[in-house]
Amino acid sequence: MAGIAPRALCPGTDVFATPHGFFVVRSDVGCFLQAPACHAPGTVAIQGLHPACRGGHHYVGEASGTAVCILRGDTFHRAPDLSAAPSPGALPLHLTCRGGDHYASWGGRFSIVFLARGVVLSVADLTTGAEAEETPLAPAARHGLYYYAPGATHLAFLAMDEQQGLCSQICSSTGHREVLPVHADVASFLPSGLASVHGSAFGAWERVQLIQNETDEPLPGSHEITRKVGRVEEKLANWTFAGASSPAPVELSVALLQAQFSLPPAYGGLGLRTEQEEWEAVVEEGEELRVILQPRQKLYWWQYVLGLGQRPLLFCRGLKVTRSPAPPTNVPLPSSDALEAGV
Structure with a gap:
């Protein structure tokens, strides 16, 4: 907990x-x-x-x-x-x-x-x-x-x-x-209350696509990589917003999630900065790639996803490709001040 x-x-x-x-x-x-x-x-x-x-x-x-x-x-x-x-x-x-x-x-x-x-x-x-x-x-x-x-x-x-x-x-x-x-x-x-209510934050590479060449010859071609980018619109709590100075519900949700992800793991965070990511409502984006697949080659395309508990909440922009079905091991986001300070 x-x-x-x-x-x-x-x-x-x-x-x-x-x-x-x-x-x-x-x-x-x-x-x-x-x-x-x-x-x-x-x-x-x-x-x-x-x-x-x-x-x-x-x-x-x-x-x-x-x-x-x-x-x-x-x-x-x-x-x-x-x-x-x-x-x-x-x-x-x-x-x-x-x-x-x-x-x-x-x-x-x-x-x-x-x-x-x-x-x-x-x-x-x-x-x-x-x-x-x-x-x-x-x-x-x-x-x-x-x-x-x-x-x-x-x-x-x-x-x-x-x-x-x-x-x-x-x-x-x-x-x-x-x-x-x-x-x-x-x-x-x-x-860190979001983690105590919804579960600790997680960051994971999610496979978005596999392209492969099942022949014995090099295979040039174009491939459409489709991925989600942005924030999943989920209600974090039953709050009302009072007064002219109150923030928009979406703005508060984004600020609280960014703060949660920046906290150390001991408090249900990841110690990561996420302000540079796309925090608008999630959309699907396609990207056309031209590659030459070598004989019997497989390429795995991955996207980094953040969430709370088991719910994905933020689909990050970066993509990574591997030749192995195992997900990448690096973290594509910078560390937060709290983690760098060793708190």
């Missing part, structure tokens, strides 16, 4: 919850998701992320309204919502509030998770650190991928479960824990 990629691989990604629902921010695709809850979402809406809201280290939705705190380094900005520009003035984080691994907001307070220390710091104000209270973080809760506060007395985190896949684990102040599977329409929007 493919794991969900951590923030280190996908800067500008985060989750948070407010009375208005559960949110997933994806700076890399320029959008954010809003659902009533992550485990039983109902209507899942996609909206465009304002360009000035991209690239935050952390995103914290304030429980008192629609405002979102966008943390970058030791400062933060407030945006009225993620589709609008944040305030121009940066606010400093208090010294005690800096360097947290995760941030959440609930009931007018902020929680800051320090994983190495195994504690959660609760403050009334990020700029003053007022009314600070520190509580231990349960050992089992130290391995979450993303943390958020679903209520004033709960802290939750997303983590992979061997039986149920991606789950939300909701911890109460009394120590009770509830584990709920994350709905597929929400999981699909998270980094």
Whole structure:
């Protein structure tokens, strides 16, 4: 089962919850998701992320309204919502509030998770650190991928479960824990979520044609090689698109698939860049080739195909010919930055 990629691989990604629902921010695709809850979402809406809201280290939705705190380094900005520009003035984080691994907001307070220390710091104000209270973080809760506060007395985190896949684990102040599977329409929007829902990415050479000379004489001739090129139009999730800034569904699908294919295999990706491929709807193309086949010679024509699970989704442009029925062994696409960095 493919794991969900951590923030280190996908800067500008985060989750948070407010009375208005559960949110997933994806700076890399320029959008954010809003659902009533992550485990039983109902209507899942996609909206465009304002360009000035991209690239935050952390995103914290304030429980008192629609405002979102966008943390970058030791400062933060407030945006009225993620589709609008944040305030121009940066606010400093208090010294005690800096360097947290995760941030959440609930009931007018902020929680800051320090994983190495195994504690959660609760403050009334990020700029003053007022009314600070520190509580231990349960050992089992130290391995979450993303943390958020679903209520004033709960802290939750997303983590992979061997039986149920991606789950939300909701911890109460009394120590009770509830584990709920994350709905597929929400999981699909998270980094590497497409692989956790649809299956890991694959890349394979597919034979498109065989031409052969069954005589004992050289055989000149023309041959029409027919292949598919482009993206298979398949629905990735049951999303609605709200607001004038929302992307077209096709644009989002392409961006999410490109991001998925670029991730390392540990997260259901291939570590490959695919932006240079043809991402328009798949069409059939023919190419006439003139070759001289030697006596008893066979030529095998191959095309590289990418997909998720067992479903082909992208037919690449490049063709390769072999004299053997075994497919080629090379990969005809460049490596992504994540793979080259050894992540």
